[in-house]
Amino acid sequence: MEHISLKGKTILLTGAAGFIGAALAGRLMAQAEEGMCLVGVDNVNDYYDPSLKEYRLNRLEELSTMHPEVTWEFVRGSIADPELIRGLFDRYQFDIVVNLAAQAGVRYSITNPDAYIEANLIGFYHILEACRHSYDGIQDKGEKGKYQGVQHLVYASSSSVYGGNKKIPFSTDDRVDNPVSLYAATKKSNELLAHAYAKLYNIPCTGLRFFTVYGPAGRPDMAYFGFTDKLRAGDTIRIFNYGNCKRDFTYVDDIVEGVVRVMQGAPSRMAGEDGLPLPPYAVYNIGNSNPENLLDFVDILQQELVRAGVLPDDYDFEAHKELVPMQPGDVPITYADTSALERDYGFHPQTPLREGLRRFAEWYREFYL
Numbered sequence: 001m002e003h004i005s006l007k008g009k010t011i012l013l014t015g016a017a018g019f020i021g022a023a024l025a026g027r028l029m030a031q032a033e034e035g036m037c038l039v040g041v042d043n044v045n046d047y048y049d050p051s052l053k054e055y056r057l058n059r060l061e062e063l064s065t066m067h068p069e070v071t072w073e074f075v076r077g078s079i080a081d082p083e084l085i086r087g088l089f090d091r092y093q094f095d096i097v098v099n100l101a102a103q104a105g106v107r108y109s110i111t112n113p114d115a116y117i118e119a120n121l122i123g124f125y126h127i128l129e130a131c132r133h134s135y136d137g138i139q140d141k142g143e144k145g146k147y148q149g150v151q152h153l154v155y156a157s158s159s160s161v162y163g164g165n166k167k168i169p170f171s172t173d174d175r176v177d178n179p180v181s182l183y184a185a186t187k188k189s190n191e192l193l194a195h196a197y198a199k200l201y202n203i204p205c206t207g208l209r210f211f212t213v214y215g216p217a218g219r220p221d222m223a224y225f226g227f228t229d230k231l232r233a234g235d236t237i238r239i240f241n242y243g244n245c246k247r248d249f250t251y252v253d254d255i256v257e258g259v260v261r262v263m264q265g266a267p268s269r270m271a272g273e274d275g276l277p278l279p280p281y282a283v284y285n286i287g288n289s290n291p292e293n294l295l296d297f298v299d300i301l302q303q304e305l306v307r308a309g310v311l312p313d314d315y316d317f318e319a320h321k322e323l324v325p326m327q328p329g330d331v332p333i334t335y336a337d338t339s340a341l342e343r344d345y346g347f348h349p350q351t352p353l354r355e356g357l358r359r360f361a362e363w364y365r366e367f368y369l
């Protein structure tokens with residue numbers, strides 16, 4: 001593995017107004033590596049309330065004023081716009097690219113397939129093409145010496161690629177060619193496209209299969225957030241598969257710590273016996289490796305919402321809970337085998353579920369009440 005120092009690096013972060021992207025940008029600013037230039041891109045679409053994305057962006061602006069060692073630039077635009085992406089690569093000469101921009105969500109892909117093809121396939125393709133062309137000619141980067149092209153492309157895949165995998169925990173050695181949603185199919189396609197580009201153009205690529213990320217300023221389309229909105233409004237929450245669901249919930253700061261570590265260790269470029277490059281390519285699971293029963297999760301969430309004052313002390317939780325069958329595209333369990341990430345990057349999530357949900361509940365009160 002090649003170690004990459006973040007000092008003085010120019011980094012492209014797509015999906016920077018998103019839940020994980022904004023948290024990652026904040027973490028990178030706080031790390032305050034001298035001379036780091038962080039360029040965020042996001043089209044700030046309205047898949048969920050864009051005011052939440054604006055809130056995250058405003059926080060990043062504030063943070064950037066506190067960390068003058070890091071240059072922060074934000075560009076509003078789509079990764080599916082090839083001219084925009086080419087222009088940014090020409091202008092900034094990125095050393096590291098982190099692609100988190102995507103149309104997320106499993107259920108929405110059933111009713112809005114176009115959005116997934118556009119962002120997850122066409123958008124990712126333009127990122128790969130731009131990485132490929134970053135090696136065209138050696139360019140002088142002034143004080144920074146010669147520009148080497150992109151040294152590491154890190155991109156978001158998803159636990160959903162495991163589909164109905166029966167074997168647990170889910171390992172990156174398991175076959176994942178039976179996606180059960182278009183979203184999962186696009187994420188698996190990203191891994192395949194990245195492999196081909198790694199092989200053809202020697203681009204060091206690492207795909208990360210995220211497992212259900214939750215936390216403050218999270219995504220309102222995700223179950224824990226939707227449950228919170230509904231409980232607060234006095235509506236009934238619907239718990240799928242009669243509650244027989246397990247999810248490997250991962251707190252956002254833990255995920256971000258893992259991504260920052262991965263950014264700094266790229267798969268090595270090596271030649272095979274035929275003299276041609278072996279693809280500098282890796283895929284990891286990134287998650288808690290400790291699945292929680294959905295009913296327990298909801299129970300702790302409800303307790304923390306009461307504690308934070310989002311729900312009243314006498315809230316009748318049982319009266320607002322309905323157990324219903326499984327939904328199309330859903331899977332009964334997600335459980336990450338993260339031993340490879342632990343071995344290669346020393347990544348180990350630290351945040352207990354109750355603590356993570358407490359921080360979410362407190363943020364929710366501050367933001368909405």
Ligand SMILES: NC(=O)c1ccc[n+]([C@@H]2O[C@H](COP(=O)([O-])OP(=O)(O)OC[C@H]3O[C@@H](n4cnc5c(N)ncnc54)[C@H](O)[C@@H]3O)[C@@H](O)[C@H]2O)c1
Nearest residue numbers: 015018019020042043045078079101102119156210212213
């Ligand atoms: N949150 C999770 O639990 C989870 C789980 C598995 C995988 N992921 C993946 O992690 C990544 C980040 O997820 P998130 O939870 O932060 O989601 P998010 O929706 O909050 O963030 C994605 C961001 O990408 C932006 N975007 C979408 N299409 C774009 C385009 N064409 N050009 C530029 N920007 C675009 C959106 O506006 C959004 O701000 C995504 O790739 C997602 O598929 C997330």
